Amino acid sequence: xxxxxxxxxxxxxxxxxxxxxxxxxxxxxxxxxxxxxxxxxxxxxxxxxxxxxxxxxxxxxxxxxxxxxxxxxxxxxxxxxxxxxxxxxxxxxxxxxxxxxxxxxxxxxxxxxxxxxxxxxxxxxxxxxxxxxxxxxxxxxxxxxxxxxxxxxxxxxxxxxxxxxxxxxxxxxxxxxxxxxxxxxxxxxxxxxxxxxxxxxxxxxxxxxxxxxxxxxxxxxxxxxxxxxxxxxxxxxxxxxxxxxxxxxxxxxxxxxxxxxxxxxxxxxxxxxxxxxxxxxxxxxxxxxxxxxxxxxxxxxxxxxxxxxxxxxxxxxxxxxxxxxxxxxxxxxxxxxxxxxxxxxxxxxxxxxxxxxxxxxxxxxxxxxxxxxxxxxxxxxxxxxxxxxxxxxxxxxxxxxxxxxxxxxxxxxxxxxxxxxxxxxxxxxxxxxxxxxxxxxxxxxxxxxxxxxxxxxxxxxxxxxxxxxxxxxxxxxxxxxxxxxxxxxxxxx
Numbered sequence: 001x002x003x004x005x006x007x008x009x010x011x012x013x014x015x016x017x018x019x020x021x022x023x024x025x026x027x028x029x030x031x032x033x034x035x036x037x038x039x040x041x042x043x044x045x046x047x048x049x050x051x052x053x054x055x056x057x058x059x060x061x062x063x064x065x066x067x068x069x070x071x072x073x074x075x076x077x078x079x080x081x082x083x084x085x086x087x088x089x090x091x092x093x094x095x096x097x098x099x100x101x102x103x104x105x106x107x108x109x110x111x112x113x114x115x116x117x118x119x120x121x122x123x124x125x126x127x128x129x130x131x132x133x134x135x136x137x138x139x140x141x142x143x144x145x146x147x148x149x150x151x152x153x154x155x156x157x158x159x160x161x162x163x164x165x166x167x168x169x170x171x172x173x174x175x176x177x178x179x180x181x182x183x184x185x186x187x188x189x190x191x192x193x194x195x196x197x198x199x200x201x202x203x204x205x206x207x208x209x210x211x212x213x214x215x216x217x218x219x220x221x222x223x224x225x226x227x228x229x230x231x232x233x234x235x236x237x238x239x240x241x242x243x244x245x246x247x248x249x250x251x252x253x254x255x256x257x258x259x260x261x262x263x264x265x266x267x268x269x270x271x272x273x274x275x276x277x278x279x280x281x282x283x284x285x286x287x288x289x290x291x292x293x294x295x296x297x298x299x300x301x302x303x304x305x306x307x308x309x310x311x312x313x314x315x316x317x318x319x320x321x322x323x324x325x326x327x328x329x330x331x332x333x334x335x336x337x338x339x340x341x342x343x344x345x346x347x348x349x350x351x352x353x354x355x356x357x358x359x360x361x362x363x364x365x366x367x368x369x370x371x372x373x374x375x376x377x378x379x380x381x382x383x384x385x386x387x388x389x390x391x392x393x394x395x396x397x398x399x400x401x402x403x404x405x406x407x408x409x410x411x412x413x414x415x416x417x418x419x420x421x422x423x424x425x426x427x428x429x430x431x432x433x434x435x436x437x438x439x440x441x442x443x444x445x446x447x448x449x450x451x452x453x454x455x456x457x458x459x460x461x462x463x464x465x466x467x468x469x470x471x472x473x474x475x476x477x478x479x480x481x482x483x484x485x486x487x488x489x490x491x492x493x
Contacts, residue, residue: 007049
């Protein structure tokens with residue numbers, strides 16, 4: 001109705017404008033010419049409002065023709081017979097013209113609409129080819145189909161636990177009776193004609209790939225039911241292939257992840273078993289020697305065995321702590337509990353605890369007093385520094401020093417560095433050494449320390465990296481967040 005009113009209004013406005021222009025010249029213009037000019041409003045009305053608006057335009061043109069262009073003017077009197085001829089011809093010609101123009105306009109609109117639908121379907125085809133997760137792919141399919149066909153209900157059914165269930169939908173939900181009909185048609189292929197089941201305005205299309213059933217696509221709406229069935233079936237086949245591909249990719253990913261986890265667990269168990277056995281064997285052998293009264297050993301040998309037990313116990317404690325840290329990471333409970341404190345206090349606490357475990361390495365601490373407080377999880381960052389220091393001690397020459405420094409990196413972070421005098425880290429391995437179970441040459445560790453350090457630093461939304469020192473050795477650096485506010489006790493200190 002709205003379109004008819006718009007078309008009629010456009011025709012009448014056009015007719016009024018043309019009439020106003022022709023009235024001053026009506027004594028010099030033939031009746032036939034006037035009829036030709038009045039064809040224009042009829043075409044405008046038909047194109048804008050369809051056949052009904054065109055017929056209203058024909059009637060209005062007839063009246064204007066009689067009142068304004070046949071003498072006597074401004075009357076309904078037609079007069080001579082020759083005046084009736086152009087009027088009759090005008091009406092007889094304009095009715096089929098309106099019909100033809102309306103038909104052409106309708107056909108053009110249908111073609112335009114069909115072109116838009118085809119473009120949308122092609123766009124969806126591109127999406128089907130794209131590598132998308134299954135959930136995202138299913139949502140795109142039902143949403144696009146609802147837009148293309150104006151369907152009030154679109155549902156995609158896939159097998160879940162060997163039963164067809166709705167995995168994605170758009171618009172209104174399927175009623176229980178519609179769902180029953182769809183499930184019955186899927187269970188009985190003979191009820192489907194050309195892999196499609198139709199009842200009223202409900203259309204269910206079987207999705208198959210390589211003759212294998214994938215699922216069912218359900219659309220409700222006149223546009224979908226009346227759509228050309230062949231391209232719709234081809235498109236349904238594309239959907240089936242895309243869904244099958246996404247399902248296979250998910251299955252392959254799960255299989256890969258399962259295989260990777262199993263391989264990693266096996267590697268981790270093997271590595272840890274070896275690293276546990278070595279210190280335990282040393283401790284057992286040394287303690288057995290010390291406790292055996294029948295073995296005569298010197299005081300120096302006794303002292304060396306006791307020291308070996310102490311060193312191997314520290315190594316064993318380090319490994320157990322690493323395993324506990326890894327269990328926190330794998331359990332997904334790694335949530336920093338931040339406390340505001342001075343960096344110097346944290347570093348001095350770690351150094352004090354490690355004095356007996358550094359195997360003769362002196363630790364030189366240079367933390368500027370003007371550095372602002374940091375906001376970190378003390379336990380996690382202490383573990384980061386401990387792991388880096390133990391790694392430095394393991395790879396540095398005996399008796400060499402290890403330096404800990406810090407500088408203000410920017411307004412929000414402080415950069416902490418640990419410098420040793422070891423062999424350094426090759427440029428091509430600087431990312432690799434932070435990986436799980438990564439070891440350097442002649443490394444006696446489990447390959448967990450630096451991986452744990454990286455995880456703990458990143459849990460604070462910070463970063464960790466390694467460079468080589470100018471005079472040899474490695475420089476491990478990481479950033480820590482500056483506290484946004486300073487507690488009163490730190491200000492007074």
